[in-house]
Amino acid sequence: MKTEKTPTAQAITQTPFPASRKIYVKGQLHDIDVAMREISLNDTKLHGRFGETEPNAPVTVYDTSGPYTDPNIVIDVKKGLPRLREKWITSRGDVELLDSISSAYGRERLNSKELDHLRFGYHSKPLRAKAGMNVSQLHYAKKGTITPEMEYIAIRENQRIDLLKQQLNGQYDVMSQQHQGHSFGANTPKGYITPEFVRQEVAAGRAVIPSNINHPESEPMIIGRNFLVKINANIGNSAVTSSIEEEVEKAVWACRWGADTIMDLSTGKNIHETREWIIRNTPVPIGTVPIYQALEKVNGKAEDLTWELFRDTLIEQAEQGVDYFTIHAGVLLRYVPLTAKRITGIVSRGGSIMAKWCLAHHKENFLYTHFEEICEIMKAYDVAFSLGDGLRPGCIADANDAAQFGELETLGELTKIAWKHDVQTIIEGPGHVPMHLIKENMEKQLKHCSEAPFYTLGPLTTDIAPGYDHITSAIGAAMIGWFGTAMLCYVTPKEHLGLPNKKDVKDGVITYKIAAHAADLAKGHPGAQYRDNALSKARFEFRWEDQFNLSLDPDTAKEFHDETLPAEGAKIAHFCSMCGPNFCSMKITQDVRDFAKENGVNEVDALTRGMEQKSKEFAEKGSEIYL
């Protein structure tokens, strides 16, 4: 167990990406600046025409790295990130600033002298909905209000500056046709994502905007299957490892590489203070599993958990700014014995805690019996539900069984209740599932949960590769993302073996960005293939630096290339280490094109038609000989 250490600026990564600059796109409906990353490209050298070049337009990409990659913003981890959404929230006139935090445990921690050295300094008073008010984005959406959050998301999701420009020519509502069906499907929506489309998807419950009024540092993002597939990165300490500084850097590091949300799964010491540091310094929504901390409060004895203690934990975390809570309210007593014959029983920590509590007390899950009271808390801060799949399968053999699907039906029942309260809701999914059983998970989830967004862990498609479960699960994640899952919870190489370190976090995030992007391509998201095409054109034209800079991980791409051809010259050479000077297929293709040019297209066509005729004759003649 390392000693606690609070974050210092030096320990937090904040260098911009190569050839990239932060740009801010102005809103049309609201006074907002949407942060994006613009990658500038080199000119194309026109083959065989010495010195002649043509320019390549810069590429804009969705950016989750927050202020850390903007050299114009001074980062002070002790003060936290700029409070981007604060004005938007307070100007709605439906929140009040509390004199002090409402949670008994929170106050206890605040007043404890021994914690002074590791407490986040700039503790601001929490906001809460005024009595009788509901501050959820779902509530606003249902009323027909397009919030600044919604417009921010619309601009951000489109990614492409060129599409955005067209968008300004009044082509706003094309996307509003696109929300039918179980995903974009194979047929690409030709339109653009509009603020009104965002509002409609949220109002329908098909998408959520995790945005606790006490986490104004978070840049608005959306989770729904008609938007870019999102990824979550889990961090957090445990009784046996990690420090606060490490966890904050892991969160910032995960966002740098593309994490759309962060879950703090800390189960060790000082998780209240650790969470505060993370929330104040993270530009994406934060999720937690409150039952973990509740269990710490009763020294790990599940049977000692009570509704009152859990309720105080929800309020404690809601006032810190947690954007979504995993709540295992679907683990009903009647489902528990269904897991007894499984190879790996119950593998969800939250699920097994509730199962143990139910059996110990011969009572139904208190998260289920108190669900409406939980909804009352959620809507006072706009915390979203992530209804936990406590009975998810822990191995291939246990996939798609009665316990798992029984719980899923209950999560569907709870979704309706949450929606009655205008509380935003997503549904958690497995786990370990072989490829041929993945689609059934998506279909049942859409049916039972009325199209609420699905949020899956992988799934892992085989159990036999510990040390490589980022890969076993990326296969399942890409597929279920294509089928309609809105957010993919990453799995790192350390899954089943240990807690992820910084390298594991990056490996997990990059691997899941690959899965999510592969799904966006398969779904035909209008902004997705743009980046693939730009990178492939750079690759074909031997613009090595552009290929690196357009990739998900420029550092690694450059490093791998330089292992075999380090010289700067090599990066502009018209060959690479795989083939050598005489022998590059891309060079030969260029020769083929030049040949076509030199001889004139018509002549080549004639030649081709001629040859086609000849080789048809040959084939026919051949066919006689051959068959």
Added chain:
Amino acid sequence: MKTEKTPTAQAITQTPFPASRKIYVKGQLHDIDVAMREISLNDTKLHGRFGETEPNAPVTVYDTSGPYTDPNIVIDVKKGLPRLREKWITSRGDVELLDSISSAYGRERLNSKELDHLRFGYHSKPLRAKAGMNVSQLHYAKKGTITPEMEYIAIRENQRIDLLKQQLNGQYDVMSQQHQGHSFGANTPKGYITPEFVRQEVAAGRAVIPSNINHPESEPMIIGRNFLVKINANIGNSAVTSSIEEEVEKAVWACRWGADTIMDLSTGKNIHETREWIIRNTPVPIGTVPIYQALEKVNGKAEDLTWELFRDTLIEQAEQGVDYFTIHAGVLLRYVPLTAKRITGIVSRGGSIMAKWCLAHHKENFLYTHFEEICEIMKAYDVAFSLGDGLRPGCIADANDAAQFGELETLGELTKIAWKHDVQTIIEGPGHVPMHLIKENMEKQLKHCSEAPFYTLGPLTTDIAPGYDHITSAIGAAMIGWFGTAMLCYVTPKEHLGLPNKKDVKDGVITYKIAAHAADLAKGHPGAQYRDNALSKARFEFRWEDQFNLSLDPDTAKEFHDETLPAEGAKIAHFCSMCGPNFCSMKITQDVRDFAKENGVNEVDALTRGMEQKSKEFAEKGSEIYL
């Protein structure tokens, strides 16, 4: 460019796997010993019953590592591996031993003094079919002969000792029902793979057994969609990197981690000698792309290639023992202009070489016009065709276009010609393909190529992750393997950036074993899930060492675990670093089971039924309140 270095025993990895021993299963029809790997497991400690245990049966797995992992076999790289198949081949009475090698170039290299220091010493005279004879496994299969190779494969494919035992109780032909349809499909074949089933699949052209009569060191294996999905690892030097010793170690290293075949794609210096060293020391079939070496012979000038020079290259390599040749005979002149509008044109090296030749000479591809003469060479040594997809897409944007599918139809035409000569044939496939376009590739290949085995490179499902293309492609590989692709050509993290080093080769092989196994599970191969279940049971019972030893990469699994909990004690502890002592879901599940035991199943059932009733009432009552 490193200086040449011939292999020494020290440089070649030959340690057995942990807790594993090499076993040899006797044949029933032939006097053969089929090598397998047996992993022994620890006993299960029965929870709550001090000292009481129950044993776990050892797990047998398919093993491609060859004699290197058998401590009883002395390895001498200068002499090469034991010639396992030599007797089987010569005893068929249809081959003759030549006085000297037939290739002019081969003789030239053999007689060159400067090459003495890097030539493989034990050069044996080559075998060739007697005049008028055909020595291909396809030829034997069509005649109804079950060869030793076929029985070896049947035993090997079943993997499970327990299934094998049942097999000996005469349940031989169940599998012969299973060859219909495009793969095993979701429903598992209940039967076993029999020698007769192997013969039928080969006779039908649905499977190939690469087995050049001059590569007797190779252990028989099969490529077909009704068998385990296989993987290929590419190695080979280029003009700018690698030594002979490195390449041989890469080949042995790739086999250790699971490569079913090795392709030597050398394009640099001394590739004739490098190939000899690799073939003599590799226990799996070797594939090459002969046009690469042919191009070296004309100093990289594609237009200088001739049929005579290529023909001599085929004979040179066939007499060395290459088991399959990639031949780009489908790159027809009329297809070439179809690639001019692509983002990445022609990315296959062989394809672009032939395209350049065709245009330079205004002639049809000589591999196409001389195809029957190539067949005559193939059947004299039993070299299999791997019909190359020279026009495969090099990026997402170019996937499934007219050039690609035009060539595929021509490969189907050539397959029929090869089969007329009883030459075994597989078909190469892409490449870069987004998920939603993958299935079409499999369906068109089955249709146009009369169910000849498909052999794909990935496909990569996005272009934006250079440095991680083992992952972008594993997603596509697992899916197309499930759809029916018989062999997956690995992609390493260095794809597009450089030549793979040893670490890259291992990363690529393990990643592709994952993809292939995920496909076997989805196809319901009878022997596949056995290993997942054994590992998951070990995981659930905290048998850490067993979990490591059953995994694809025991070294990495153990190393990752030990990073956070190095103590030996931790490996028998009933918790892990992810959760800590109080907090392990698997421990809690065990408590749930114990609770069920203590209270008697009936009582729990009663309790459950009772609670089920209660919570139904609750839900109903709730429903009234709620909705």
